[in-house]
Amino acid sequence: MRKGASGRNELIAAIAEVFRAHGYAGASLALITEATGLGKGSLYNFFPGGKDEMAAAVMAHIDHWFEDEVFSPLRETKNPQEGISRMLAATDAYFHSGRRVCLVGAFALDDARDRFAAEIRSYFGRWVADLAGALRRTGRQEAQAERLAEESVAGIQGALTLARAFDDPDVFSRTMASIRERLGAADI
Amino acid sequence: MRKGASGRNELIAAIAEVFRAHGYAGASLALITEATGLGKGSLYNFFPGGKDEMAAAVMAHIDHWFEDEVFSPLRETKNPQEGISRMLAATDAYFHSGRRVCLVGAFALDDARDRFAAEIRSYFGRWVADLAGALRRTGRQEAQAERLAEESVAGIQGALTLARAFDDPDVFSRTMASIRERLGAADI
DNA sequence: ACTCGTTTGTACCAATCGGTACAAACATCG
DNA sequence: CGATGTTTGTACCGATTGGTACAAACGAGT
Numbered sequence: 001m002r003k004g005a006s007g008r009n010e011l012i013a014a015i016a017e018v019f020r021a022h023g024y025a026g027a028s029l030a031l032i033t034e035a036t037g038l039g040k041g042s043l044y045n046f047f048p049g050g051k052d053e054m055a056a057a058v059m060a061h062i063d064h065w066f067e068d069e070v071f072s073p074l075r076e077t078k079n080p081q082e083g084i085s086r087m088l089a090a091t092d093a094y095f096h097s098g099r100r101v102c103l104v105g106a107f108a109l110d111d112a113r114d115r116f117a118a119e120i121r122s123y124f125g126r127w128v129a130d131l132a133g134a135l136r137r138t139g140r141q142e143a144q145a146e147r148l149a150e151e152s153v154a155g156i157q158g159a160l161t162l163a164r165a166f167d168d169p170d171v172f173s174r175t176m177a178s179i180r181e182r183l184g185a186a187d188i
Numbered sequence: 189m190r191k192g193a194s195g196r197n198e199l200i201a202a203i204a205e206v207f208r209a210h211g212y213a214g215a216s217l218a219l220i221t222e223a224t225g226l227g228k229g230s231l232y233n234f235f236p237g238g239k240d241e242m243a244a245a246v247m248a249h250i251d252h253w254f255e256d257e258v259f260s261p262l263r264e265t266k267n268p269q270e271g272i273s274r275m276l277a278a279t280d281a282y283f284h285s286g287r288r289v290c291l292v293g294a295f296a297l298d299d300a301r302d303r304f305a306a307e308i309r310s311y312f313g314r315w316v317a318d319l320a321g322a323l324r325r326t327g328r329q330e331a332q333a334e335r336l337a338e339e340s341v342a343g344i345q346g347a348l349t350l351a352r353a354f355d356d357p358d359v360f361s362r363t364m365a366s367i368r369e370r371l372g373a374a375d376i
Numbered sequence: 377a378c379t380c381g382t383t384t385g386t387a388c389c390a391a392t393c394g395g396t397a398c399a400a401a402c403a404t405c406g
Numbered sequence: 407c408g409a410t411g412t413t414t415g416t417a418c419c420g421a422t423t424g425g426t427a428c429a430a431a432c433g434a435g436t
Contacts, residue, residue, distance in 0.1 A: 023298045025214035029394060040395080041414050050395065106297040108353040109289050110211045117355070124353045147362065150350065154363055155339065158346030162338065165296040165312045167305070174335065175342055217424060228425080229384050238425065 009061070011036060011046065016058040020103045024055060024112035052115070059119045062103060066123065069094070074130040080137035084183050087131065088176065091156060098163035098172025105157045127153050135183070152179050197249070199224060199234065204246040208291045212243060212300035240303070247307045250291060253282070254311065262318040268325035272371050275319065276364065279344060286351035286360025293345045315341050323371070340367050 014036045018027045029040060029051065036043070047053040069090040077083035095102065104123045107116055128149045135145035159175035202224045206215045217228060217239065224231070235241040257278040265271035283290065292311045295304055316337045323333035347363035 021299055023211050023213055025211055026299055028392080030392080038413095039415050041398095041416080044395075045413060101297050105349045105353075108349050109294045109297065111209055111214055113352060120353045121355070124350060128350075147366065150359060151343065151363055151366055154346030154350045154359070155343050156346065157349045158342030158344065161293045161296050161345045161349075162312060162316075162342050164301060165293075165308045167309070171338060171342070175339055178335065178339055216422080218422080226383095227385050229386080229428095232425075233383060 008046070011038070012057050012061045015054050016061065016103060019055060019058055020101055020106070023106060023110050024051075024115070025110070027051070027055075055112070055116070056119075058103065059107075059116055063119065063123055065094070066127070071126050071130045074134045077134075080134040081184065083134045084131070084138075085180075087134075088180050088183075092173075092176055095160060095172065096169075098160065098169030101164055102157060102160050105160065124153060131183075148182065152183060155179050196234070199226070200245050200249045203242050204249065204291060207243060207246055208289055208294070211294060211298050212239075212303070213298070215239070215243075243300070243304070244307075246291065247295075247304055251307065251311055254315070257282070259314050259318045262322045265322075268322040269372065271322045272319070272326075273368075275322075276368050276371075280361075280364055283348060283360065284357075286348065286357030289352060290345060290348050293348065312341060319371075336370065340371060343367050 015032055018032050018035045022028075022031060029043070032043065032051075032054065033039060043054070044050065047057065049056070070087045073086040073090070074080075074083045077086060094100070104120055107113060108120050108124075113120060128146075131152060132142075132145045132149035135148055136142060140148070155175055156179065159172045162175075163169050163172040203220055206219050206223045210216075210219060217231070220231065220239075220242065221227060231242070232238065235245065237244070258275045261274040261278070262268075262271045265274060282288070292308055295301060296308050296312075301308060316334075319340060320330075320333045320337035323336055324330060328336070343363055344367065347360045350363075351357050351360040
């Protein structure tokens with residue numbers, strides 16, 4: 001890797017955008033070559049496993065980012081309401097306020113789900129479980145916390161879909177505001 | 189068409205399942221041939237425009253079904269609460285209680301969105317607008333009705349994503365129950 | 377039985393797919 | 407400078423892609 005230690009992360013980020021825009025099947029090596037400026041020789045040098053390994057690396061990269069910025073604040077912040085606020089802010093930033101799509105969600109719909117079933121399940125599973133944990137710590141009952149967490153994550157995913165469908169990021173912002181309210185309101 | 193008038197609808201339904209399972213890019217003619225039992229000769233006889241026309245026919249087919257079973261009850265049922273109930277029941281039936289995926293939603297994420305932007309926007313637009321109309325007729329204020337409708341449709345889409353991700357249709361059923369409650373509760 | 381339009385299978389096309397091979401160009405370090 | 411391991415571009419591979427051509431098989435009407 002020529003460009004120093006951060007080169008691989010930037011490379012993975014560039015590849016991620018291709019998968020995001022075209023899905024697994026639609027992300028051809030030609031598109032990846034174009035997006036990264038790297039020929040097939042380099043690509044297969046960094047990812048000997050080919051397209052599959054590239055997608056796996058992208059998934060792992062996303063997973064780490066969410067673990068650090070979204071999930072772990074939910075678990076480890078002393079004040080659960082602050083953890084929830086941090087997760088909402090990070091989520092909003094990550095999805096560029098609705099202009100960006102969730103690759104894991106897109107893979108879940110597509111037949112890439114079979115390939116990455118474990119990673120997809122783990123990603124959403126931790127999101128829901130960690131949010132439910134924070135909600136419990138605000139005083140909510142377990143069943144209610146679980147349901148609210150599930151609905152919130154689903155709401156975020158659905159809002160991303162609708163924002164893309166309408167080509168209108170405001171849909172996402174409005175839904176995020178509403179979710180923030182539902183999650184914040186009662187700490188009964 | 190040999191098999192009578194309903195043959196085309198069945199053909200479109202079979203093709204729809206291929207797009208649903210593999211996305212636009214992943215739905216190869218080989219898969220469509222296999223799923224329909226029809227050779228390329230027949231396929232291009234019925235859809236001279238090729239894959240694009242097949243996808244367009246599938247989209248139109250879905251659009252008509254939702255118009256008849258989901259949107260129009262929202263607009264035309266005298267009692268708006270009954271219209272909402274009918275739309276929820278039809279939605280649950282269509283998505284096989286969470287075991288089936290929303291093709292329009294999947295296309296919205298994928299790069300098929302560019303091809304079918306108008307159809308996708310119209311589909312979700314009518315869903316939200318007609319639901320908001322019914323909510324207004326229950327006595328809600330316009331702004332609140334609009335927001336609730338948008339969140340409900342987003343919630344349905346997100347629940348489909350999560351149900352696929354967890355491979356657990358119950359996620360969808362739970363979310364649908366919760367949406368039913370939110371939509372039914374107050375007719376203030 | 378004969379015709380006529382539809383439906384079907386097969387063979388074929390150029391383009392692109394993901395992937396491999398490998399030698400030239402490179403950076404790094406003694 | 408020379409040696410060594412990494413990075414890169416190019417050429418190539420068989421398989422598959424979406425799409426076309428077309429003659430044989432078919433069904434319905436007379």
